[in-house]
Amino acid sequence: xxxxxxxxxxxxxxxxxxxxxxxxxxxxxxxxxxxxxxxxxxxxxxxxxxxxxxxxxxxxxxxxxxxxxxxxxxxxxxxxxxxxxxxxxxxxxxxxxxxxxxxxxxxxxxxxxxxxxxxxxxxxxxxxxxxxxxxxxxxxxxxxxxxxxxxxxxxxxxxxxxxxxxxxxxxxxxxxxxxxxxxxxxxxxxxxxxxxxxxxxxxxxxxxxxxxxxxxxxxxxxxxxxxxxxxxxxxxxxxxxxxxxxxxxxxxxxxxxxxxxxxxxxxxxxxxxxxxxxxxxxxxxxxx
Amino acid sequence: xxxxxxxxxxxxxxxxxxxxxxxxxxxxxxxxxxxxxxxxxxxxxxxxxxxxxxxxxxxxxxxxxxxxxxxxxxxxxxxxxxxxxxxxxxxxxxxxxxxxxxxxxxxxxxxxxxxxxxxxxxxxxxxxxxxxxxxxxxxxxxxxxxxxxxxxxxxxxxxxxxxxxxxxxxxxxxxxxxxxxxxxxxxxxxxxxxxxxxxxxxxxxxxxxxxxxxxxxxxxxxxxxxxxxxxx
Numbered sequence: 309x310x311x312x313x314x315x316x317x318x319x320x321x322x323x324x325x326x327x328x329x330x331x332x333x334x335x336x337x338x339x340x341x342x343x344x345x346x347x348x349x350x351x352x353x354x355x356x357x358x359x360x361x362x363x364x365x366x367x368x369x370x371x372x373x374x375x376x377x378x379x380x381x382x383x384x385x386x387x388x389x390x391x392x393x394x395x396x397x398x399x400x401x402x403x404x405x406x407x408x409x410x411x412x413x414x415x416x417x418x419x420x421x422x423x424x425x426x427x428x429x430x431x432x433x434x435x436x437x438x439x440x441x442x443x444x445x446x447x448x449x450x451x452x453x454x455x456x457x458x459x460x461x462x463x464x465x466x467x468x469x470x471x472x473x474x475x476x477x478x479x480x481x482x483x484x485x486x487x488x489x490x491x492x493x494x495x496x497x498x499x500x501x502x503x504x505x506x507x508x509x510x511x512x513x514x515x516x517x518x519x520x521x522x523x524x525x526x527x528x529x530x531x532x533x534x535x536x537x538x539x540x541x542x543x544x545x546x547x548x549x550x551x552x553x554x555x556x557x558x559x560x561x562x563x564x565x566x567x568x569x570x571x572x573x574x575x576x577x578x579x580x581x582x583x584x585x586x587x588x589x590x591x592x593x594x595x596x
Numbered sequence: 597x598x599x600x601x602x603x604x605x606x607x608x609x610x611x612x613x614x615x616x617x618x619x620x621x622x623x624x625x626x627x628x629x630x631x632x633x634x635x636x637x638x639x640x641x642x643x644x645x646x647x648x649x650x651x652x653x654x655x656x657x658x659x660x661x662x663x664x665x666x667x668x669x670x671x672x673x674x675x676x677x678x679x680x681x682x683x684x685x686x687x688x689x690x691x692x693x694x695x696x697x698x699x700x701x702x703x704x705x706x707x708x709x710x711x712x713x714x715x716x717x718x719x720x721x722x723x724x725x726x727x728x729x730x731x732x733x734x735x736x737x738x739x740x741x742x743x744x745x746x747x748x749x750x751x752x753x754x755x756x757x758x759x760x761x762x763x764x765x766x767x768x769x770x771x772x773x774x775x776x777x778x779x780x781x782x783x784x785x786x787x788x789x790x791x792x793x794x795x796x797x798x799x800x801x802x803x804x805x806x807x808x809x810x811x812x813x814x815x816x817x818x819x820x821x822x823x824x825x826x827x828x
Binding site: 478492 | 644646669676677686687694695743744
C-alpha cells in the first residue's frame with residue numbers, strides 16, 4: 309500500500325515536470341507547424357544557464373530564472389527571425405525546418421559540452437527537508453516543483469486566453485489565412501511564438517535539472533520523452549501535453565515499481581503504439 | 597476613394613488577372629460579376645494582399661497600397677470577407693469577433709462596433725459563447741461578415757456571401773450588407789453569383805471575363821440579359 313502511494317506521488321512529480329517540458333514543444337508545433345527536433349537540447353541549455361547563474365554567480369534561484377528566461381526568449385526569436393522564417397517560405401519547409409532544428413540541437417549540445425564539460429551537473433534543490441503526508445514522505449523540493457509547474461501552466465493558459473498576443477497566437481494556430489484577414493502580422497507572431505516556446509522549454513530544463521542530473525546529451529532523452537508525450541496527448545494541444553505527461557509519468561513510476569526501471573521505455577512505447585492504433589489524433593486530440 | 601490601375605496577378609506561371617482598371621467612390625456599392633475561375637476572388641485577394649498582385653497600382657484614399665502587407669491593409673481600413681470564411685474553429689463566436697478588432701484602430705471603437713454587429717445579427721448575440729466549429733453554415737457566414745465589420749474598415753470586400761445558404765439565410769445576409777452600407781456608409785465591393793440580389797443594392801457593376809474587365813455599367817443602365825450572356 310505504502311509503495312503504491314509512493315509510486316503515485318513520484319508519478320505525479322515526474323508527470324508534472326514532463327508536462328512543462330512538453331509544453332514548449334507543443335506550443336511551437338501547434339502555432340507554427342515547425343517540429344523542434346532540437347527541443348531537448350534547448351531545455352538542457354536552459355538548465356545549464358540556470359545552473360551558471362545559480363551556482364557560479366550565486367544568485368537566488370528565482371533571480372537565476374529571471375536572468376535565464378530572457379536569454380532563452382531572445383535565442384528563440386533569433387532562430388526564427390534569421391533561419392526558420394526564410395526556410396518556411398521555401399518549398400519543402402516541413403523537412404528543412406526539422407533538419408535545421410536538429411542541426412541546431414547538435415550544435416548547441418557540443419557548445420554546451422565545450423563550455424561545461426561532460427561531467428554531471430545538477431541544479432541544487434530549491435528547499436530542503438521533507439514532510440510526511442500520512443504514511444508517505446514527500447520532499448519539500450518536489451512539492452515546490454509541482455506548485456511551480458502548476459503555476460506555470462495556469463500563467464500560460466491565461467496568457468493564451470486573455471492577452472491580445474496570446475489570442476493572436478491561438479488564431480494563427482487555428483487558421484493562418486483567417487489571421488491574415490483580420491490583420492494579424494503572422495511572421496511577427498511566429499517570432500514571439502519561438503521566443504515563448506524556447507523560454508518555456510528553458511524553464512522546464514532548469515526544473516528537470518533540479519530533480520534529475522544533467523549532462524549535455526541528456527537532452528536527446530528529454531526530447532524523445534517530449535515527443536511521445538505530445539503525440540500521446542494530441543499534437544499542438546496544451547491540455548493534451550499535460551494529460552499525456554501525467555499518464556506517462558504515472559506509467560513510468562508504476563512500471564518501475566512493478567517491473568523495474570529498465571521496463572519504462574518498452575511500456576511507454578507499447579502504450580503509445582496502442583493509443584496510436586485506437587486514437588491517432590491523441591488522447592485529448594489535437595492536429596494529425 | 598479607391599482606384600486600381602493596370603493590375604496583373606498570377607499564381608506561379610498562370611496569369612489570372614490582366615490589366616484590371618477599376619474605381620470605387622466613397623459610400624458606393626459595386627458588384628463584381630463573372631463566371632467561376634475567371635479572377636473575381638483573385639482580384640479581392642490582390643487588393644487585400646492575401647495574394648499580392650504581380651504589378652499595377654492600387655490607390656486607397658490617395659495612398660499607394662499595392663506593395664503594402666496584408667495586416668497593414670486591414671489597419672488602413674480595407675476589410676476582406678473571404679468566401680472560405682477562415683474562422684477560428686476552436687474559438688467562440690465572441691472570441692472570433694474580438695480577433696476581428698485586432699488592429700489598433702478597431703480596438704478603440706470595439707464596443708460600438710460590437711453593438712452594431714449584434715444589432716445586424718441578433719442570432720450571433722445568442723450564440724456568442726458557442727465554438728465556431730459547432731455553428732451551421734449560415735451562422736458561420738454571419739460570423740465571417742461580423743468579424744469583417746469588427747475591423748472598423750471604411751471599405752468592405754465581400755466574396756460570395758450567399759454561397760451555400762438557404763433562401764431565407766441569403767435574404768438575411770443581403771439585408772445585413774445593405775444595412776451596413778446604409779447606416780455606416782461603408783464602401784462595398786461585392787462578388788456575387790446571385791445577380792438579382794446583388795443588383796438590388798449595387799450602384800454600379802463590373803463584368804469580369806477571363807481575367808479582364810469586360811464592361812462596366814451604372815445601376816440605371818444595367819441589363820440583366822447582358823450580364824447573363826457574359827457568363828457563356
